[in-house]
Amino acid sequence: xxxxxxxxxxxxxxxxxxxxxxxxxxxxxxxxxxxxxxxxxxxxxxxxxxxxxxxxxxxxxxxxxxxxxxxxxxxxxxxxxxxxxxxxxxxxxxxxxxxxxxxxxxxxxxxxxxxxxxxxxxxxxxxxxxxxxxxxxxxxxxxxxxxxxxxxxxxxxxxxxxxxxxxxxxxxxxxxxxxxxxxxxxxxxxxxxxxxxxxxxxxxxxxxxxxxxxxxxxxxxxxxxxxxxxxxxxxxxxxxxxxxxxxxxxxxxxxxxxxxxxxxxxxxxxxxxxxxxxxxxxxxxxxxxxxxxxxxxxxxxxxxxxxxxxxx
Numbered sequence: 493x494x495x496x497x498x499x500x501x502x503x504x505x506x507x508x509x510x511x512x513x514x515x516x517x518x519x520x521x522x523x524x525x526x527x528x529x530x531x532x533x534x535x536x537x538x539x540x541x542x543x544x545x546x547x548x549x550x551x552x553x554x555x556x557x558x559x560x561x562x563x564x565x566x567x568x569x570x571x572x573x574x575x576x577x578x579x580x581x582x583x584x585x586x587x588x589x590x591x592x593x594x595x596x597x598x599x600x601x602x603x604x605x606x607x608x609x610x611x612x613x614x615x616x617x618x619x620x621x622x623x624x625x626x627x628x629x630x631x632x633x634x635x636x637x638x639x640x641x642x643x644x645x646x647x648x649x650x651x652x653x654x655x656x657x658x659x660x661x662x663x664x665x666x667x668x669x670x671x672x673x674x675x676x677x678x679x680x681x682x683x684x685x686x687x688x689x690x691x692x693x694x695x696x697x698x699x700x701x702x703x704x705x706x707x708x709x710x711x712x713x714x715x716x717x718x719x720x721x722x723x724x725x726x727x728x729x730x731x732x733x734x735x736x737x738x739x740x741x742x743x744x745x746x747x748x749x750x751x752x753x754x755x756x757x758x759x760x761x762x763x764x765x766x767x768x769x770x771x772x773x774x775x776x777x778x779x780x781x782x783x784x785x786x787x788x789x790x791x792x793x794x795x796x797x798x799x800x801x802x803x804x
Contacts, residue, residue: 493517493654494581494647495555497546499569500524501532501539503613504585505560506622508655509537514624515654518553522546523619524561531619543572551577556647558608559584562719563591563726570599578602583648585610587671587723589635589664606644607635607664609671610657615714625656631800632657635664636791642782649801658775658800661791672730677738679720680731682713777802 496512498505498521505521509532512519520538523529532539540546550557557580561569566586573580582603586592589607596605612630614621632652634645649659662670689698689706712720724731745758776799780791794801 500560510624
């Protein structure tokens with residue numbers, strides 16, 4: 493099993509370290525602060541604050557390097573990758589993929605990079621929030637664009653499987669369009685819904701009456717704002733398209749409510765979409781042999797169908 497070096501030990505990086513270690517992987521990492529590193533060491537993990545030392549070890553061990561920092565912190569990390577382990581096996585856990593691929597091409601162009609995105613998280617953050625079970629049965633996107641190194645693709649997929657996740661192959665631009673609709677837009681809707689529910693300062697009647705629908709709809713508004721801003725602003729073009737789609741639907745709903753008082757079209761369409769979502773919770777798992785001329789195109793098509801890749 494390939495060793496893993498995790499750069500960034502917040503919720504995702506910390507959970508990844510825990511899950512990889514539980515699966516028997518040799519794993520070490522770096523933290524942004526001495527306090528975080530000390531907390532990880534106290535929990536029995538090999539974590540420090542010296543990125544160069546961690547990357548030197550990764551280069552010597554031919555480890556898979558996982559960048560698990562926010563998009564806004566990516567550039568200096570990639571510069572160290574290029575300086576210390578320029579041809580390393582590299583992946584990431586950032587919630588957008590086109591921007592990361594562009595950054596890797598600019599700041600660590602020799603790295604053998606295959607993008608990744610585990611679709612899991614909570615509103616909590618930091619090392620203490622990490623959980624080895626976070627990725628169980630979660631979708632883990634592995635980039636499947638033409639020209640990627642299939643050997644590294646296998647490394648990333650095997651790490652995802654080791655962490656308990658389901659591997660979903662996707663082109664990076666298609667990934668960003670998809671997460672704008674099902675992750676980034678919900679964060680913005682949650683922010684708007686929370687603000688509408690709160691109303692004017694000093695009038696907390698609505699909040700006092702709130703129950704499950706408000707709690708569920710606003711849950712992700714409890715995420716640290718800087719993390720939400722990093723992922724949403726980093727996916728601006730795709731998110732704008734999703735916002736426009738949502739505004740069009742809201743406008744049609746408002747028009748119907750104002751003219752006829754009827755909301756059937758909106759409510760029924762939403763119900764049907766939710767039922768369709770529920771039907772995707774048990775995707776078809778297909779073994780894929782990573783050879784042949786068109787394997788990456790085949791992987792992308794498999795992901796578009798909503799299926800996942802199983803071990804061959």
